Structures are given as C-alpha cells and as structure tokens.
Amino acid sequence: MRLHPAFALLIALTTCVLARIQGVFPVYTIALESSEPVQTSLNTRDVPNNVDYRCGPKIGKCPVGTCCSGAGFCGTSKAHCRSPDCKIDYGHCDAHRSPYGPPTKEIARPHLGQVPFGPTQIRSCAIPGTVALTFDDGPTRYTGDLLDLLDKYDAKATFFVTGINNGKGAIDDLTLPWASVIERMHSSGHQVASHTWSHEDLSKVTPSQRSEQMEKNEAAIRNILGHFPSYMRPPYSSCTPDTECGKQLGELGYHIILYDIDTDDYKNDSPDLIQRSKDIFDHQVLQSDPLTKSWLVIAHDAHEQTVHNLTEHMLKAIKRLGYRAITVGDCLRDPRPLWYRKDTRMPTQKEKPKKPASADPNKAVSWDGSCGSNYTCLGSTFGFCCSSENACGNTSNHCGKGCRKDAGYCTVDVPGNGDAWDPRVDVKGSKSEAGAEIRMLGSAAMAAMTSLLLAFIVAMFM
C-alpha cells in the first residue's frame, strides 16, 4: 500500500504538533544577555508523565508537588523539575530544595580589602602578564578532566559553581560526585566562587528570591569547604541596577565578576565549531603584550569541547606568550582570606565525604529514623547524621556536637580554626606573583604591604 505524499505530510505535521504539545521537543529561547548558554528546556529521553496540565504566567500553578517545565507543562519528571528551566513561581522545582545545616543569613559580610563590592562590576584583572580563566555552571561530568588539564599546565583557574542546575542534583549531596570535585578545586589552589543556587536570572526574581539564590549556594559550599565565597558571577551576566540587583549583591558581600574575553564556548560546543572560540581568544590575546596586558576570560565547564579542546589551546597560548594563568582573586591582588567567609558554626569537614555505599556493611540502614549500634543513618531517608539522641537528621544538632560517627556522617572533630586560609598555598602564590610585581615596581610593594596587613587583620578574627 502506498501513502499519498500529502497524507504523509499531514501525519508528520500532526506528530510534530502533538509532540510539541506534550513538551517532548526541546524549546529554545533566545538569550538577550551575552555569554550564557541558553539552557534548553526538555530532554527528549525524559517523557513527561503528566501532560494534561499547562502552567505558567496567565495560566497558573501546577498541582501541589508537581513541577512547571520550561515549556509550561506540569509533571514530576527530571525534565520538568530541573532548574533553571523549571518555572519557580508556578510549581515545585529542583531549586526549591535547601542545603542542610544552618542558614548563612546571619553571618556578617564586612567589605574588607581594596577590591570593590557590588554594585560595581569587575571586568578585568589588575596584574599585567596574567590571565584569569573562569569556568561557569559546573561542576559537571567534565570538570574532573579540566582539573587534570589545569594540573598538567600548573595553571590556576576560578570556578563559578552552581548549586543545583541542569538536573545534576545538589552539590552538597554526598551521594553525588560534586562535593569531592569542589574539594579538589579548592585543594588544588583554584578559586571557588558562586554562580547562584539554581541559575535563575537575578534581574527577574524578587529580592527575597535573589538572596535565597545566594544564601542557599553559600550553605551548600559551606557544607563542603567550611566557608563560602565572596566572589560571584550573575547567571546570564544579568544583574541590572534597575532591579537593585547589584546593590543587593553588594549588601550580601559579593564582588561581581564579569570578563573581558567572552569565548562564546557554549555556542560552539562541537569539533567543527570550537575553532570559532579559539579564534576569539587568539584574536585578543596573541596580539597583546604580557608586560602591560592582562585578561579575564569566561568559559563553561559544562561543555565537552571547552574541556577537551578549547582550554588546552588557551593554556598553550598563555604559556607560549609568557602569561601566567592565575585565579581572579590573585589577579585582583585580593588576599586569599578575603575570597571566602567562614562559618564558624560548622567546622570544616576535613575527611572525604562518606558515601552511603561505603557505610558500615554490618549495619542496616535506619528505617524509622532511629540509629545507633545496629542502624546507620547513611542511606536513610531521614538525614545522614546520627545525633547523640540516636535520631537521624541533617541539622547541626544531628551532625555537630555529640554526633555518632559509628552510625552516620558527622561534621565534628575537626580543628576549629578551619582552612579558609591555607598558609602553604598563600606563600606559594605570593612567590609566583613576584615576577609580575617586579615589573610593577613601586606601587606593587605598597599593594603587597596592604595585602599582608589585611591578611593579618583577617587572621586575627579567624
């Protein structure tokens, strides 16, 4: 039997329309702000399991417990609930999860040092001969490879990490790999900075949603490192003064970091396109003189070609031309203790996060929230710390003082002074900076003295 062409076309069209209605096709939106990957909405492999309800502006919210997808459909699949596509005002989203442990709201955020805080936007480095490579949106499955590559070139970079985007789960969820990747960033001498909790556009949310975006990521990073960043980059580079966004970020104690080279890597994530990003980088950097020039480069460790192709190209050029790849904090001459704010209520957890898989095999997972000699909280649904009261939970009462290490995860028993400032790393940093500072002569000496003084002041408060 042969199908009439017009009939076949009709069937094809109908299928398309149906698929579109069911939210199966990805929906692409145009990002007006530069330098941000447009986060596509739905993953074709995740078939929505509730296609009847529409949601969004002028339509309304989803039924309780379901998420409003980027395309405006209610459902509970990962594709519906993943941030930042998921509409936070019209249903549940990944973004509504909170990190465990005490909120960071009450921690003081003094404006220390000479690097300006918000609403000022910083677009360039201050030390000639340096390149600050920055990577947004991670950690992702590519970040480990990127850390290997940076090690190979003895390069330092800055990671603007997002707490819970693209369906990856929360960075401080110890059943996932992200916490140990972030620990590795920090222990390898890279700078860990914030790119918000769930990558919302900070110019389009309410002031309370905005502080929540910053504070949830603070708590999550604090859960991993014991301290949280004072450096951030707004998603979509969007934080316009008319929304008071910049002012609010300043009040929250943040340096707002933009860039002066946009690699456009998110638009060129394929072997046949990535040359365009290399050309953008080369066009600016190859002509420049490391004796007078510095660069602040944006890329994204969420993209395969960025990690497996573009970055090595940039690192080779940096080395060949006599530039040094250093962190944003270093290239702004900000003393290391000022890159982070310490949460003294939750001491740094020095040991590697324990995964439920490695829990005591002789102990059953708690099924009723109680724990102790026979039941462990690791892998339970009640939280993974066992309190002195033999109850599982995630709060500081469970994970802090009296916490039972034999029956779950604990944050106690680590030095109270924490590691916000690792003196060994700092000494190494000042030494390697010497080369550039000699070129800078007089003014550099003053800056170094000021830095040292500030470092002492901060150390006294730690």
Ligand SMILES: *[C@@H]1O[C@H](CO)[C@@H](O)[C@H](O)[C@H]1NC(C)=O
């Ligand atoms: C406890 O925290 C872990 C890691 O963030 C999370 O996976 C778990 O769902 C939390 N449990 C509760 C009961 O909050």
Ligand SMILES: *[C@@H]1O[C@H](CO)[C@@H](O)[C@H](O)[C@H]1NC(C)=O
């Ligand atoms: C890396 O990029 C070049 C273009 O600059 C491309 O020809 C090559 O195939 C890419 N390599 C890989 C492994 O993707």
Ligand SMILES: *[C@@H]1O[C@H](CO)[C@@H](O)[C@H](O)[C@H]1NC(C)=O
């Ligand atoms: C733990 O299990 C052992 C052996 O099954 C039992 O003797 C003991 O009473 C249990 N302890 C608690 C606190 O339930």
Ligand SMILES: [Zn+2]
């Ligand atoms: Zn981003």
